[in-house]
Amino acid sequence: MSARRAAGRLAITPSLTPRSLEKRGTPAKVWQARIITLFPEAFPGVLGLSLTGKALKEGLWGLEAIDLRPFGIGKHRNVDDTPAGGGAGMVLRADVLGRAVEMTMRGAPEDRAEWPLVCLSPRGRPFTQAMAQRWAGARGVTMICGRFEGIDQRVIDHFGIEEVSLGDFVLTGGELAAQAMLDATVRLLPEVLGNAASVEEESFSSGLLEHPQYTRPAEWEGREIPPVLMSGNHGEIARWRQAQAEELTRARRPDLWAAYQARKG
Ligand code: SAH
Helix, strand or coil, rough: CHHHHHHHHHHHHCCCCHHHHHHCCCCCCEEEEEECCCHHHHCCCHHHHHHHHHHHHHCCEEEEEEHHHHHHHHHCCCCCCCCCCCCCEEEHHCCCCHHHHHHHHHHCCCCCCCCCCCEEEEEECCHHHHHHCCCCCCCEEEEEEECCCCHHHHHHHHHHHEEEEECCCCCCCHHHHHHHHHHHCCCHHHHHHHHHHHHHCCCCCCCCCCCCCCCCCCCCEEEEECHHHHHHCHHHHHHHHHHHHHHHHHCCHHHHHHHHHHHHC
16 A cells, blocks of 8 residues: 555656656556466567657556566476377476566555456457457556467466457467557557547547558559549548448458447347
8 A cells, every 4th residue: 555655656746857757556647468378578569669769768658568487497497398188299288477466566546447357368359449448448457468279278267367369360479469569559659649630530439441641742553542542522532432441341341330320220
Protein backbone atom coordinates (compact mmCIF):
# COMPACT_ATOMS: atom_id res chain seq x y z
CA MET A 1 0.00 0.00 0.00
CA SER A 2 2.81 2.40 0.87
CA ALA A 3 4.52 1.49 -2.40
CA ARG A 4 1.26 2.26 -4.21
CA ARG A 5 0.96 5.69 -2.59
CA ALA A 6 4.58 6.44 -3.29
CA ALA A 7 3.98 5.60 -6.93
CA GLY A 8 0.97 7.88 -7.00
CA ARG A 9 3.02 10.73 -5.61
CA LEU A 10 5.81 10.09 -8.04
CA ALA A 11 3.41 10.07 -10.94
CA ILE A 12 2.04 13.53 -10.16
CA THR A 13 5.24 15.18 -8.95
CA PRO A 14 7.00 17.08 -11.71
CA SER A 15 10.29 15.31 -12.07
CA LEU A 16 13.01 14.69 -14.59
CA THR A 17 13.12 11.01 -13.68
CA PRO A 18 11.55 8.97 -16.51
CA ARG A 19 8.56 6.93 -15.37
CA SER A 20 10.24 3.85 -16.80
CA LEU A 21 12.77 4.09 -13.96
CA GLU A 22 10.13 3.75 -11.27
CA LYS A 23 10.53 0.64 -9.14
CA ARG A 24 8.80 -2.49 -10.48
CA GLY A 25 5.53 -3.50 -8.90
CA THR A 26 4.45 0.10 -8.49
CA PRO A 27 1.41 0.79 -10.65
CA ALA A 28 2.40 3.89 -12.56
CA LYS A 29 -0.31 6.13 -13.93
CA VAL A 30 0.55 5.35 -17.53
CA TRP A 31 -0.60 2.22 -19.33
CA GLN A 32 1.77 -0.68 -18.60
CA ALA A 33 2.67 -3.88 -20.45
CA ARG A 34 4.40 -6.68 -18.55
CA ILE A 35 5.70 -9.51 -20.69
CA ILE A 36 6.89 -12.86 -19.32
CA THR A 37 9.39 -14.29 -21.79
CA LEU A 38 12.52 -16.40 -22.13
CA PHE A 39 13.81 -13.72 -24.49
CA PRO A 40 13.49 -10.33 -22.79
CA GLU A 41 16.08 -8.97 -25.22
CA ALA A 42 13.40 -9.27 -27.94
CA PHE A 43 11.68 -6.25 -26.33
CA PRO A 44 10.85 -3.51 -27.08
CA GLY A 45 11.79 -4.72 -30.58
CA VAL A 46 9.57 -3.09 -33.18
CA LEU A 47 7.70 -1.31 -30.41
CA GLY A 48 10.84 0.78 -29.83
CA LEU A 49 10.41 2.43 -33.27
CA SER A 50 8.22 5.19 -34.69
CA LEU A 51 5.11 6.29 -32.78
CA THR A 52 5.10 3.52 -30.17
CA GLY A 53 8.84 3.94 -29.57
CA LYS A 54 8.65 7.72 -29.23
CA ALA A 55 5.76 7.39 -26.79
CA LEU A 56 7.69 4.75 -24.84
CA LYS A 57 10.72 7.03 -24.55
CA GLU A 58 8.48 9.89 -23.45
CA GLY A 59 7.00 7.69 -20.72
CA LEU A 60 3.47 7.78 -22.18
CA TRP A 61 3.28 4.02 -21.70
CA GLY A 62 5.51 1.50 -19.97
CA LEU A 63 6.97 -1.84 -20.99
CA GLU A 64 8.62 -4.38 -18.74
CA ALA A 65 9.98 -7.67 -20.06
CA ILE A 66 10.24 -10.20 -17.24
CA ASP A 67 12.88 -12.88 -17.83
CA LEU A 68 11.47 -16.35 -17.12
CA ARG A 69 14.94 -17.91 -16.77
CA PRO A 70 15.73 -16.82 -13.18
CA PHE A 71 12.54 -18.59 -12.03
CA GLY A 72 13.97 -21.87 -13.39
CA ILE A 73 15.08 -24.85 -11.38
CA GLY A 74 18.57 -25.91 -10.28
CA LYS A 75 21.96 -24.73 -11.36
CA HIS A 76 20.87 -24.54 -14.97
CA ARG A 77 17.61 -22.75 -14.20
CA ASN A 78 15.59 -25.28 -16.15
CA VAL A 79 12.21 -23.95 -17.23
CA ASP A 80 10.87 -26.84 -19.31
CA ASP A 81 10.42 -30.59 -19.29
CA THR A 82 9.15 -33.39 -21.50
CA PRO A 83 5.38 -33.64 -22.14
CA ALA A 84 3.43 -35.91 -19.79
CA GLY A 85 2.15 -38.83 -21.84
CA GLY A 86 5.07 -38.60 -24.25
CA GLY A 87 5.53 -36.94 -27.59
CA ALA A 88 7.88 -34.46 -29.19
CA GLY A 89 9.25 -31.24 -27.73
CA MET A 90 9.24 -29.62 -24.32
CA VAL A 91 6.63 -27.87 -22.19
CA LEU A 92 7.12 -24.88 -19.88
CA ARG A 93 6.82 -26.12 -16.28
CA ALA A 94 3.80 -25.17 -14.16
CA ASP A 95 5.82 -24.37 -11.01
CA VAL A 96 8.36 -22.18 -12.83
CA LEU A 97 5.79 -20.23 -14.83
CA GLY A 98 3.45 -20.05 -11.85
CA ARG A 99 6.09 -18.26 -9.76
CA ALA A 100 6.77 -15.84 -12.60
CA VAL A 101 3.07 -15.06 -13.03
CA GLU A 102 2.59 -14.47 -9.31
CA MET A 103 5.56 -12.12 -9.12
CA THR A 104 4.53 -10.28 -12.27
CA MET A 105 0.92 -9.73 -11.19
CA ARG A 106 1.99 -8.30 -7.83
CA GLY A 107 0.74 -4.74 -7.53
CA ALA A 108 -1.52 -5.03 -10.58
CA PRO A 109 -5.29 -4.57 -10.07
CA GLU A 110 -7.04 -7.88 -9.35
CA ASP A 111 -9.99 -7.07 -11.59
CA ARG A 112 -9.08 -8.61 -14.96
CA ALA A 113 -11.12 -5.95 -16.75
CA GLU A 114 -8.65 -3.44 -15.34
CA TRP A 115 -5.63 -5.63 -16.03
CA PRO A 116 -6.05 -8.58 -18.43
CA LEU A 117 -3.77 -11.60 -17.96
CA VAL A 118 -3.24 -13.27 -21.31
CA CYS A 119 -1.20 -16.04 -22.84
CA LEU A 120 -0.20 -16.09 -26.51
CA SER A 121 -1.34 -19.32 -28.10
CA PRO A 122 -2.45 -20.58 -31.52
CA ARG A 123 -5.36 -22.22 -29.67
CA GLY A 124 -6.57 -18.90 -28.28
CA ARG A 125 -9.38 -16.65 -29.43
CA PRO A 126 -8.26 -14.75 -32.54
CA PHE A 127 -7.02 -11.25 -31.68
CA THR A 128 -9.24 -8.44 -32.98
CA GLN A 129 -9.42 -4.65 -33.02
CA ALA A 130 -12.17 -4.94 -30.38
CA MET A 131 -9.71 -6.72 -28.05
CA ALA A 132 -7.11 -4.02 -28.68
CA GLN A 133 -9.74 -1.44 -27.73
CA ARG A 134 -10.66 -3.34 -24.58
CA TRP A 135 -7.01 -3.70 -23.50
CA ALA A 136 -6.29 -0.03 -24.26
CA GLY A 137 -9.14 0.82 -21.90
CA ALA A 138 -7.49 -1.13 -19.05
CA ARG A 139 -4.60 0.14 -16.92
CA GLY A 140 -2.22 -2.39 -18.37
CA VAL A 141 -1.83 -5.98 -19.49
CA THR A 142 0.33 -8.97 -18.59
CA MET A 143 1.27 -11.32 -21.43
CA ILE A 144 2.89 -14.75 -21.25
CA CYS A 145 4.98 -15.79 -24.24
CA GLY A 146 5.10 -19.54 -24.76
CA ARG A 147 7.99 -21.41 -26.35
CA PHE A 148 8.58 -25.02 -27.43
CA GLU A 149 5.28 -26.98 -27.32
CA GLY A 150 3.63 -24.40 -25.08
CA ILE A 151 2.85 -24.14 -21.38
CA ASP A 152 1.46 -26.53 -18.74
CA GLN A 153 -2.36 -26.34 -18.90
CA ARG A 154 -2.64 -26.12 -15.09
CA VAL A 155 -1.14 -22.62 -15.10
CA ILE A 156 -3.84 -21.47 -17.53
CA ASP A 157 -6.58 -23.06 -15.39
CA HIS A 158 -5.19 -21.92 -12.04
CA PHE A 159 -4.87 -18.23 -12.92
CA GLY A 160 -7.82 -18.14 -15.33
CA ILE A 161 -5.57 -16.95 -18.13
CA GLU A 162 -7.16 -15.69 -21.38
CA GLU A 163 -5.59 -17.42 -24.41
CA VAL A 164 -5.24 -15.22 -27.49
CA SER A 165 -4.02 -16.10 -30.99
CA LEU A 166 -2.46 -13.87 -33.62
CA GLY A 167 -3.91 -16.06 -36.38
CA ASP A 168 -4.18 -19.56 -37.77
CA PHE A 169 -0.48 -20.32 -38.07
CA VAL A 170 2.20 -21.54 -35.68
CA LEU A 171 5.03 -19.28 -34.56
CA THR A 172 8.14 -20.44 -32.72
CA GLY A 173 7.30 -18.31 -29.69
CA GLY A 174 4.83 -15.78 -28.39
CA GLU A 175 7.13 -12.74 -28.61
CA LEU A 176 6.21 -11.64 -32.15
CA ALA A 177 2.52 -12.13 -31.39
CA ALA A 178 2.85 -10.10 -28.18
CA GLN A 179 4.53 -7.26 -30.06
CA ALA A 180 1.88 -7.25 -32.78
CA MET A 181 -0.94 -7.13 -30.21
CA LEU A 182 0.83 -4.49 -28.13
CA ASP A 183 1.38 -2.35 -31.21
CA ALA A 184 -2.33 -2.50 -32.06
CA THR A 185 -3.24 -1.68 -28.43
CA VAL A 186 -0.74 1.05 -27.63
CA ARG A 187 -1.57 3.11 -30.72
CA LEU A 188 -5.14 3.37 -29.42
CA LEU A 189 -4.02 5.08 -26.20
CA PRO A 190 -5.19 8.69 -26.67
CA GLU A 191 -1.88 10.13 -25.53
CA VAL A 192 0.16 7.95 -27.90
CA LEU A 193 -1.40 8.55 -31.32
CA GLY A 194 -1.84 12.31 -31.60
CA ASN A 195 -4.35 12.21 -34.42
CA ALA A 196 -7.37 10.44 -32.93
CA ALA A 197 -9.44 10.87 -36.09
CA SER A 198 -7.15 8.57 -38.06
CA VAL A 199 -7.86 5.82 -35.51
CA GLU A 200 -11.60 6.22 -35.92
CA GLU A 201 -11.49 6.13 -39.70
CA GLU A 202 -9.24 3.17 -40.30
CA SER A 203 -9.96 -0.47 -41.10
CA PHE A 204 -12.20 -2.39 -38.66
CA SER A 205 -13.21 0.58 -36.53
CA SER A 206 -16.31 1.04 -38.66
CA GLY A 207 -16.63 -2.70 -39.36
CA LEU A 208 -15.36 -2.12 -42.91
CA LEU A 209 -11.92 -2.36 -44.50
CA GLU A 210 -10.44 1.02 -45.33
CA HIS A 211 -10.73 2.64 -48.77
CA PRO A 212 -7.54 2.83 -50.93
CA GLN A 213 -5.12 5.70 -50.22
CA TYR A 214 -3.22 7.88 -52.73
CA THR A 215 -0.67 10.68 -52.52
CA ARG A 216 1.72 12.55 -54.80
CA PRO A 217 2.72 12.43 -57.60
CA ALA A 218 -0.61 13.08 -59.35
CA GLU A 219 0.46 10.74 -62.16
CA TRP A 220 2.82 7.79 -61.76
CA GLU A 221 3.75 5.12 -64.37
CA GLY A 222 0.77 6.29 -66.42
CA ARG A 223 -1.63 5.87 -63.47
CA GLU A 224 -3.69 8.77 -62.18
CA ILE A 225 -5.19 9.40 -58.78
CA PRO A 226 -8.98 8.88 -59.01
CA PRO A 227 -10.25 12.33 -60.15
CA VAL A 228 -12.87 12.54 -57.38
CA LEU A 229 -10.05 12.75 -54.79
CA MET A 230 -8.65 15.80 -56.63
CA SER A 231 -12.08 17.48 -56.95
CA GLY A 232 -12.08 19.24 -53.58
CA ASN A 233 -15.72 18.16 -53.15
CA HIS A 234 -15.69 16.71 -49.64
CA GLY A 235 -19.20 15.22 -49.86
CA GLU A 236 -18.32 13.38 -53.07
CA ILE A 237 -15.02 12.23 -51.63
CA ALA A 238 -16.70 10.82 -48.50
CA ARG A 239 -19.29 8.99 -50.66
CA TRP A 240 -16.57 7.56 -52.92
CA ARG A 241 -14.53 6.37 -49.95
CA GLN A 242 -17.57 4.74 -48.32
CA ALA A 243 -18.46 2.95 -51.58
CA GLN A 244 -14.87 1.73 -51.99
CA ALA A 245 -14.77 0.49 -48.40
CA GLU A 246 -18.02 -1.41 -48.86
CA GLU A 247 -16.91 -2.92 -52.18
CA LEU A 248 -13.54 -4.03 -50.77
CA THR A 249 -15.11 -5.56 -47.68
CA ARG A 250 -17.79 -7.37 -49.69
CA ALA A 251 -15.20 -8.82 -52.10
CA ARG A 252 -12.43 -9.69 -49.64
CA ARG A 253 -14.13 -10.35 -46.32
CA PRO A 254 -17.62 -11.82 -46.65
CA ASP A 255 -17.55 -12.47 -42.87
CA LEU A 256 -17.06 -8.79 -42.04
CA TRP A 257 -19.55 -7.76 -44.72
CA ALA A 258 -22.27 -9.99 -43.29
CA ALA A 259 -21.65 -8.65 -39.77
CA TYR A 260 -21.72 -5.06 -41.05
CA GLN A 261 -25.02 -5.57 -42.84
CA ALA A 262 -26.55 -7.32 -39.83
CA ARG A 263 -25.57 -4.36 -37.63
CA LYS A 264 -27.04 -1.88 -40.08
CA GLY A 265 -30.28 -3.92 -39.89
N1 SAH B 1 2.30 -26.97 -29.81
C1 SAH B 1 1.54 -25.76 -29.90
C2 SAH B 1 2.33 -24.66 -30.61
C3 SAH B 1 3.45 -24.13 -29.80
S1 SAH B 1 4.27 -22.83 -30.60
C4 SAH B 1 0.27 -26.03 -30.67
O1 SAH B 1 0.29 -26.83 -31.60
O2 SAH B 1 -0.75 -25.39 -30.39
C5 SAH B 1 5.17 -22.12 -29.27
C6 SAH B 1 4.60 -20.84 -28.69
O3 SAH B 1 4.52 -19.85 -29.68
C7 SAH B 1 3.19 -20.95 -28.13
O4 SAH B 1 3.18 -21.42 -26.81
C8 SAH B 1 2.69 -19.52 -28.24
O5 SAH B 1 3.06 -18.75 -27.11
C9 SAH B 1 3.42 -18.99 -29.45
N2 SAH B 1 2.57 -18.99 -30.65
C10 SAH B 1 2.68 -19.80 -31.72
N3 SAH B 1 1.75 -19.53 -32.65
C11 SAH B 1 1.02 -18.51 -32.16
C12 SAH B 1 -0.11 -17.78 -32.66
N4 SAH B 1 -0.67 -18.05 -33.84
N5 SAH B 1 -0.60 -16.79 -31.89
C13 SAH B 1 -0.06 -16.51 -30.69
N6 SAH B 1 1.00 -17.16 -30.16
C14 SAH B 1 1.54 -18.15 -30.89
